[in-house]
Amino acid sequence: MQQQLQPAESTDSLTVEGTVTSDSADKPLPGVSVLVKGTQNGTTTNEDGHFSLTLSTQKEPVLSFSFIGYETEEIAVDGRRTINVVLKKEVEEMEDIVVVGYGSQRKQDLTGSISSVSATDIHKQSVTSAEEALQGQIAGVQVTKNSGAPGGGSTVRIRGTNSIRAGNNPLYVIDGLPIGGGSSPSQNPLSLINPQDIVSIEVLKDASATAIYGARGANGVIMITTKQGDRGDAQVNVEASYGVNRIRNKLDLMDTPQFVALANEAAANDGADPVFVNSPNSYPNTDWQDEVFRSAPRQNYQLSVSGGSEDTRYALSANLLDEEGLLIGSGYQRGSFRINFDKQVSDKFSIGNNLIVSRARYSLVETGGRGLSGIVNGALQIPSVVPVKDDDDNYVFQTDNTIERDNPVASALEKTNTSKQFKGIGNIFATYMLAEGLEVRVSIGGNLSYDKDNFYAPNSTLQGQQNNSLARVTTRQRFRWVNENTLTYNKEFAGLHDLTLLGGFTLEKVSGENLRGASSGFITDAFTYNNLNAGETPNNPSTGASTSTLASYLGRVNYNFDDRYLLTLTGRIDGSSRFGSGNKYGFFPSGALAWRISEETFMEEQDLFNNLKLRLSYGITGNQEIGNYAALTQLGNSQVTLGDRIAVGINPASLGNKDLQWEKTRQYNIGLDVGLINSRLSLTADAYYKKTTDLLLTRRVPRYTGYSQYLDNIGSTENQGFEVSLETQNILKSTFSWSTSINYSMNQNKVLELADDEPMYVGTPISFAGGQSFRILQEGGSLGTFYGYEYGGVYADQQAVDNSETALASTQPGDPYLKDISGPDGEPDGTIDGNDQTIIGNAFPDFTFGFTNNFFYKGFDLSIFIQGSYGNDVLNMNTLRLESTRGYTNQTTDVLNRWTPDNRNTDIPRATRSRNSAAQTAMRAISSRLIEDGSYLRLKNITLGYTFPVNWGQSLGARSVRLYVSGQNLFTATKYSGYDPDVSTYNNLGNLGADYGTYPKAKTYLMGIKLGF
Structure with missing residues (x-):
């Protein structure tokens, strides 16, 4: 902050004026809020960044300067008439600081391939789940919305697909806590987070960035950082939005x-x-x-409070989302609460916690052919000559020529098909400065999920008639606890050398249980699924339990010489219970070099490049996402009828493999970062090659052994591709600005080796x-x-x-x-x-891309986001x-x-x-x-907003007021004849890209208001 101050005569009132500029571009900032602290007296800067304000001098006034994306500055007037202020960009916007595994770094010091999505980019889209905000935003990240159902999951792939039988989902890390991956509504860890609470999303792509997560880093890492408190008076923010979801297009069917x-x-x-x-x-x-199908309302409400003192910071938020689905009877409701707290107990000791809890309810959940897909298929396939109901007001079913099809309206409105989910994630942590530059951090955290699925088909549906009513209840619970202990040392030497050392030890355990019961033959619908004993024909219940553990040692070295030459060395040893007794532990190393060419002396005389950096990296990461007991010989049960009774037998079910080990991915990456004309143009390009070996595939054995196959490490795949991201500041004027961001990705996938050189049919x-x-x-x-x-x-x-x-x-x-x-x-x-x-x-597409334009004119802002895929x-x-x-x-x-x-x-x-x-x-x-x-070009999002001048907001008692309107998926250009080309009905590799009765995606019209107090 820079100030130019001139003394003034002492009077009861004083007129203060000045100019507010930005530290990053040295330009005037219009629309900055200038407020006399503790009062409603204030103004905003004009198009030239100038302000003028008359105030009373009797209470030693303090001026507060605030602007979105910049740090708030408070300045005592102290009798001065002129105050010129330079506002600094907020670190929280992650333009200068990037979150990495077990720490953070300056963006200019990165040696690995890491991309970010800021809070501004996330909030413009008005999405309901964080992974939706990634679609088309980051080069090398492909997001496919599996279903248009409210709360539906997405498939996320970072730099292609590596594995055939093991998982391909990235590892998610929320506020430093690794919580696994998943893309179905019940497994998706991001479904509990309100996107409005997110400060940034970092995507770790190459081995140098992901090797710190070892056996879970092969598919990339997505790191979510939520909002933290800030020092100063409490700030209250309220947001409300209301919108309507409408079907994007109908299929042309016969009348x-x-x-x-x-x-x-x-x-x-x-x-x-x-x-x-x-x-x-x-x-x-x-x-x-x-x-x-219907036009379905969607409403979202958010309340947050943040603030703090010199040694304490807090941030709390609550969110309520209610979204009805395009399909009658479907919907999604979510309520969430978050609290982040940290306290500086002493100069050396600090503590804190992060906690998110969420409760969600899905109506008409996906349950195979009898769930959403069955209803959509029914609506497409039942001829128009079949009425919804007959003259007696009974639902009509199609039963022609051995075809028995449930009435889709009855299935949607009469059946109970819900899923209730409770999720929580949180940790407590403490840091202690052992000596100058030497800090120890200990954290204990966990995430808990509990799901209950309820299903009931009454006699008013065909399925109910065939079973004399059918009820089913399924429960699942899963708990993961994580203990992480790290020691970080940072030291600068002689003004040229900057060394950071990280070492740590972590423990993790995951356990889960499930229970399923069903019954049919109900003489009344009064109990629905709440009394399975009332069914005349109970089905055999099923239960299950599993557990896995992970013990790890990690280390990283970051060395910076004169801000020109950068070195990163990373290593992690993981020990997993999922693998054979001979291969419990694996070592996953990586190394990366970067050369900041722009800092060399021979670049001093030029003013074109303000940043030019070359990056090289290589490393090995692993994939442990297989069944918990795949390495062990497992037992199963079978039933046979002997006379009038059922006998249960126990038999070997699978052959174990004590030598089973991780899938390994070796990745090479070369990257280039370029900043031109004082970062008016910024470009990042990466080329990579990944080879995954020791694929977990089945190998045949002679049947006289009592088995037909077992799991072994055989086979390999490769992915190679190119990514480029370009950001431009096209116009930077005091009253009008225009910026553009473009990303492009291409990836080629190939199978190199399979078991016994034989093809697999999946x-x-x-x-x-x-x-x-x-x-x-x-x-x-x-x-x-x-x-x-x-x-x-x-x-x-x-x-x-x-x-x-x-x-x-x-x-x-x-x-x-x-x-x-x-x-x-x-x-x-x-x-x-x-x-x-x-x-x-x-x-798989030949390439994917995203194209965003942001405009700002006085108080107006406009964002247009186009996204697409070609060749799939x-x-x-x-x-x-x-x-x-x-x-x-x-x-x-x-x-x-x-x-x-x-x-x-x-x-x-x-x-x-x-x-x-x-x-x-x-x-x-x-x-x-x-x-x-399936190629397409989509207008993914367009948002127009207006931020009112401060004095207008003051009449409402508000610090800031913003109104906006938004549209999503408004237009899609494609040759595909189905509802949507961005589709994957079945969320697994074998069925990727297939469409059969998939819930269509909606186009959304939405308006909202944001108030700050």
Whole structure:
């Protein structure tokens, strides 16, 4: 802070004026709040950063200067007339300080690849979960929203996918406490955090940054820092927002006249009587999408209080979120509370704590085909001729031709399908300065989760009728405690050498239990799921328990010579209970060098580069995310009926492997950081290569051993890619500013080695697709490849049938066929079988990108965020039902272009209810007809806000007032025919990129207000 002061004569009143500027850009700051402390007397700086304020001199006035993103300054007037102030950028905005594992560093001292998202970027998006704020914001981080359901989880991948059977989720660290990963609503550790409480998110990407977390660092690390208190008077902030979620687009499905024509045409082509004999207008014309989807309100409320004294700081917040889903009956409510506290007990000793607790309730949770996916599929597939209810006000179910489908409206409104979750995370810590530069820190923390899922299907639903009502209750509880002990030494020598040493020891234990009970045959719906004993047919209960431990030793050396040459050496030893007795411990080292070229003497005469740094790193990290007892021989149970009783037997279930060890990822990284024209342009670029070895895969053994396979360390994969981030300050004027940030990422994935050199076939087999897996993993290929047949189209005429070697005697023009490619050199061999399957697509994109523009004009601010993906394919399994042309389920309007004698130039088969085996195989197979281009360009977020002048806020008794409007997912450009191209119905590697009845994502219109007191 700089001040220019001039003495003034002593009077009862005094007019003070001056200019407020920024220390980072040496420019005037308009809109700065200038307030006489302890009063409501104040003003704001004009477009030139100038202010003028008349005040009383009787109480020794103190002026408080505050501005978003800058440190608040308090200055005693002391009779002076002119006060010029330079405000400093807030450290909390993480522009200068970056959180790393077990500490923090100046951004200019980083040697590893670490990217940040600031609180400003997070709050602009009005997201409900922290991982949503990462999508498109950071190069090298791909976030896929698995479902548009409120509170739904996301899949997060940092620099590609490494593992086949072990986990690929990053490690999450919240306020220094590692809490694991997960992406389902019940596992996602970020679902308990209100994004408005977050100060910054750091993503640790290369081995130099992640090796400090050893066996859990292979998939990257995401570090969340929540708001801390600050010294000064208590500040109260209130925020409220209200919005509406609306469906982004509906699928074009047949109406009743179109469906009646299709069904009757299918019957006629089979020589059968018409299905519908009356006029199409005499049947219902139900739009099932309109019946199950709605405009849904969303409201969010936040209250926070922070402040402190010279030796004590505190920050408290409470949040309430209530979001109804697009799908009737679905919703998400979350209440959370956070308290962060720290106290400087003495010059050497300090203590503190961080605590977050959250309570959430999900309505209509994902439960496979009978959950949200089942309801969405029902709305798509039930023909419009089926009404929601009959004349007696009873729900109508589709039961045609062995098809039994629950009424989606009944499923959504009549079934109870909820999940209640309680989560808590917190730690207490103490630091003590043993000597100058030598500090010890001890922390004890933990996170607890308790989930209870309740399900009840009454007789008003088809599922309830089939079971005479069905009830199910599932509970899960999980507790993790962590003890971390670190010793940090920092010393500067001779003004040239800066050395920081870190050493530590940590202990961790995770335990979990689950219980599931179910019953059916209820004579009344009065008890729902609350009295399983009331069911006539109880199901066998199931229980489970597991535990794992981790003991670790860690160390890091940071050396800085003359702010030019930087060295980081890191090592961690992890001992895990999850691995074999011969491989309990693993060592994970890394090293990194950086050269700040801009600090060299030969750069002194130039003024183009204010920052130019080259980074190199190499290291090894591990992946321990497998089952807790995978290394052990496990027992299982089986049941057999002997006479009139059930006998239970205990039998070996899996073969152990005492030599089982970690998956290891070796990563090389080269990076370049560039700042031009006083950081008006900042660029960061990284190229990397990762090789993961010792993959945890199954190896076959002879069946006479009593087993068929066991888990072993075999196989390897690689990921290599390039990332670039660019930030520009395009216009910096006192009244108008415009900044831009762009990020671009590309990653290439390859399988290098598999067990016994044999391909692996993965992906959930689909019953109506013949149980065919749709992904193949083979050496030289990608983990994202789709595997199936090449769809040939339809036989245009009889000549095409006669010329086909694979057509059957019953084949007719208009029937579909698959390409015969299994002969020599891809030539036909006259047979369609499994050998004709091939690579038909890839779920991984060629590249992803994000593009943000921020504008500021006087009190107005505007943010526009565009995000996209290019080159990824989507397996649209909805097509198997919606383009079957059989007349049993509803169809897309594309089927209007089906084959007829007068419309032969098409690839959509003729209408028929019965097909020969070849045609049936072609329609049910996983084939290229299901593969669609999933590339998209999306207007992800646009926010317009206005911050009122201080004197306007004072009339409300407020320190600051801001109004804003926001829109999310307003526009998406894509060729994909489904609800959304950013989709992954099944959250696992084998089913990545598949879409089957996925809950659509909403476009959101929202407005809100922020008040500061």
